[in-house]
Amino acid sequence: GGTGLGLTLVTQLLRLMAGRLWVESVAGRGSTFHFTVRLHLPAQPETA
Secondary structure, X not given: OOOOOHHXXXXXXXXXXXXXXXXXEEOOOEEEEEEEOOOOOOXXXXXX
16 A cells, blocks of 8 residues: 555656656556656766
8 A cells, every 4th residue: 555646756757757658457457557768878888
């Protein structure tokens, strides 16, 4: 159990990041949540 805020927070974060969230449900088996978000990676990795 929880407060039920998790999905709301994820939805808001994804909206800010121009992401996408969708769910696939099967009655009696449960739900699977998916998301995509575009991340910008540096052109070259930093060296130590």
